[in-house]
Amino acid sequence: MSNPIIKYPIYTFDNQILFPAGSEVSPGNIDDLISTNKNTYSSISLLNYKSVRKDIIKFIRSASSYSVIFGDDKQITSLMNHLGSVTLISPILKMLDYFKEHDYYTYRHHLLVWALSTHIATVMADDYIDLLKEAESGPTHDFGKICVPLDILKKETPLSEKEKSHLRHHTIAGYVLLSYYHQDTDKLASIVARDHHERMNGSGYPRGINLDNRLVDIVIVSDIYDALISPRPYRHVSFDNRTACEEITKMAEKKELHWEVVQCLISLNRKKKSHFTECKIPHEKRGTPPPSNNYGITIRESSQ
Ligand SMILES: [Fe+2]
Ligand SMILES: [Fe+2]
Incomplete structure (x- = not known):
């Protein structure tokens, strides 16, 4: 597979350009970039950072499906104990500050995807190391959105093709930024940032690979579920819980998502929780997606 040539720049909060538009993002170029980063960063507990703990509990309690x-x-x-083991380096925590100030939805989304993916991993991860890697990956999966203009992130009407392409840039930007700050390209958090819009059947982006990584899939399912049940700029009415579960089941039926991860989400969603491998998912569709949903709709440049 050829290396991506990026159409938009990748930059830090300090407006330091890591890769200008038109760069080839090859493993060698990323290694060269990492070698220029001579900083050492202190690690800070994410859960104890500013109002994070209070905010997570508030977000969980304010949505009935999350309460279940x-x-x-x-x-x-018990979940808070797992989340408490996650430390992040200071430049990454700045990302949460940025979104809390400029795009509160994305701040909330990062924290809920962190909580949900960690919760699913407590059931599905093979061992504690995997659980820890998973818990470190959720809160930074959309880090690359710092390289997408806020007016695109917060746009209420359908995106143009060009805006959609700029939005999709957040995957590769997140991978480069996290690799740069961690001085390592192999961390699960960086892989998750790059691959969380890929799909098992190859229908995703940025590379269109046939994703085969259950740990990444756990973040993907958490990401989609939170996006569906939460208000978004492009869809003020969110999906109800049943319709969100049906949408995700439909994606698993099309082999976009890992069936067992979807089974786990649905089993957690029931008051009487069975082991996920025994969770039977009905195939009939009874929910109705909300009206005025601009997700996935694009407009031609000339009609703007
Ligand atoms: Fe994303
Ligand atoms: Fe996301």
């Missing part, structure tokens, strides 16, 4: 998924106070305490 995350269970009672005892289960939430």
Whole structure:
């Protein structure tokens, strides 16, 4: 597979250009970039960073479907213990500050995808190392959105093809930024940032690969679920829980998503929780997507 040539620049918060538009993002070029980063960063507990703990609990409690998924106070305490083991380096925490100030939806989304992917991983991860890697990956999956203009992120009407292409830039930008700050291209968090819009059947982006990584899939399913049940700029009415689960089931039926991860999400979604491998998912569709949903709709440049 050839190396991507980026159409838009990749830059840091300090407006330092890591790769200008038109660069080839090859492994060698990323290694060269990493070698220029001589900084050492201190690690900080994400859960104890500013209002993060309070905000996660508030977000979970304010959505009825999340209250079912995350269970009672005892289960939430156990989840908080897992989240408490995650430390992030300071430049990455700046990303959360940026979104909290400029795009609150994306701030909330990062925290909920972090909580949900970690919760699913407590059931599905093979061992504690995988659980920890998973827990480190959710809160930064959309890091590359710092390289997408806010007016595109917050646009309420359909995107143009050019805007859609700029939005999709966040995958490769997130991979480069996280690799640069971690001085390592192999961390799961960087892979998740790059691959969380890929699909098992090759229908995703940026590379259109046949994704085969269950840990990435856990973030993908959490990402889609949170996007569906939350208000978005392009869709003020969110999907109800049943319709969101049906949408995700439909994607698993098309082999876009890993069936077992979807089974796990649905099993957590039920009051009486069974082991995910025993969770039977009905195939009939009864939910109705909300009206005025501009997701996935693009307009031609000339009609703007
Ligand atoms: Fe994304
Ligand atoms: Fe996301």
